[in-house]
Amino acid sequence: xxxxxxxxxxxxxxxxxxxxxxxxxxxxxxxxxxxxxxxxxxxxxxxxxxxxxxxxxxxxxxxxxxxxxxxxxxxxxxxxxxxxxxxxxxxxxxxxxxxxxxxxxxxxxxxxxxxxxxxxxxxxxxxxxxxxxxxxxxxxxxxxxxxxxxxxxxxxxxxxxxxxxxxxxxxxxxxxxx
Amino acid sequence: xxxxxxxxxxxxxxxxxxxxxxxxxxxxxxxxxxxxxxxxxxxxxxxxxxxxxxxxxxxxxxxxxxxxxxxxxxxxxxxxxxxxxxxxxxxxxxxxxxxxxxxxxxxxxxxxxxxxxxxxxxxxxxxxxxxxxxxxxxxxxxxxxx
Numbered sequence: 001x002x003x004x005x006x007x008x009x010x011x012x013x014x015x016x017x018x019x020x021x022x023x024x025x026x027x028x029x030x031x032x033x034x035x036x037x038x039x040x041x042x043x044x045x046x047x048x049x050x051x052x053x054x055x056x057x058x059x060x061x062x063x064x065x066x067x068x069x070x071x072x073x074x075x076x077x078x079x080x081x082x083x084x085x086x087x088x089x090x091x092x093x094x095x096x097x098x099x100x101x102x103x104x105x106x107x108x109x110x111x112x113x114x115x116x117x118x119x120x121x122x123x124x125x126x127x128x129x130x131x132x133x134x135x136x137x138x139x140x141x142x143x144x145x146x147x148x149x150x151x152x153x154x155x156x157x158x159x160x161x162x163x164x165x166x167x168x169x170x171x172x173x174x175x176x177x178x
Numbered sequence: 179x180x181x182x183x184x185x186x187x188x189x190x191x192x193x194x195x196x197x198x199x200x201x202x203x204x205x206x207x208x209x210x211x212x213x214x215x216x217x218x219x220x221x222x223x224x225x226x227x228x229x230x231x232x233x234x235x236x237x238x239x240x241x242x243x244x245x246x247x248x249x250x251x252x253x254x255x256x257x258x259x260x261x262x263x264x265x266x267x268x269x270x271x272x273x274x275x276x277x278x279x280x281x282x283x284x285x286x287x288x289x290x291x292x293x294x295x296x297x298x299x300x301x302x303x304x305x306x307x308x309x310x311x312x313x314x315x316x317x318x319x320x321x322x323x324x
Contacts, residue, residue, distance in 0.1 A: 043211040046249040049181055050257055059261055060245035067216040085227050106231045109240040112267040143232030175232055
């Protein structure tokens with residue numbers, strides 16, 4: 001049945017408008033520091049003194065500073081397999097998903113919107129809050145069948161001030177061999 | 179880049195080109211990028227994994243592509259400008275290792291609003307003369323001479 005895959009996505013379509021963040025604030029692994037900024041700027045060959053010297057975080061680094069740790073002290077081991085391409089345990093749990101998606105083999109970013117509200121500087125620590133599903137468009141593409149899922153969320157600093165609002169679209173799909 | 183030079187709102191003309199910036203992509207550079215921006219999704223640094231996902235090769239992640247736009251815009255607006263909004267950052271095609279991404283742009287419009295001097299830049303990324311990201315709109319505030 002060619003439309004079975006669409007039916008499998010209907011629960012996600014029906015969930016549009018829901019906030020799947022459960023009120024959780026996901027803290028970034030590290031505070032903003034000058035060495036992290038230097039490393040971020042290095043592959044971009046970006047020599048702007050605002051970032052290299054004055055401690056202002058580039059807008060494009062906000063993703064980095066809201067990224068949670070892969071593993072942290074006291075946590076269970078996450079590198080539990082020696083299979084060549086094994087992923088760390090739990091790495092998929094923080095992705096932009098509802099939990100209602102049908103089985104899928106791939107996931108990548110497709111669209112992005114950013115509204116910065118406050119500067120982020122050395123010493124700040126960011127958290128990601130909110131995870132509202134605002135759209136779910138089903139589509140078959142060259143890599144498979146799936147859905148473009150659009151989310152809204154915020155980044156906050158250690159004073160609980162919203163420093164930026166984000167809207168990003170992820171394509172979640174099942175490859176053609178499946 | 180000479181950061182002592184500052185472009186002002188009055189200097190900007192609608193339709194003018196934003197100077198392009200080229201980013202040759204190699205496996206080495208993408209691995210450095212993954213470590214720097216902590217996007218460790220294997221599609222960005224593991225060719226076998228990327229190909230199994232349907233991509234032709236490992237490809238640049240969102241933070242890297244956005245950083246390319248930010249550098250291009252910052253070099254245009256100078257130290258006294260600021261980025262107010264980024265929209266239309268649509269990643270249409272994979273920006274793969276073994277190719278060069280060029281970020282290009284045009285001045286779409288300029289206006290005064292609530293005492294601020296704003297400019298809308300239309301930006302896009304190209305790979306082999308094909309648009310891979312955008313075109314999107316980056317709204318910036320620029321300093322005025324008086």
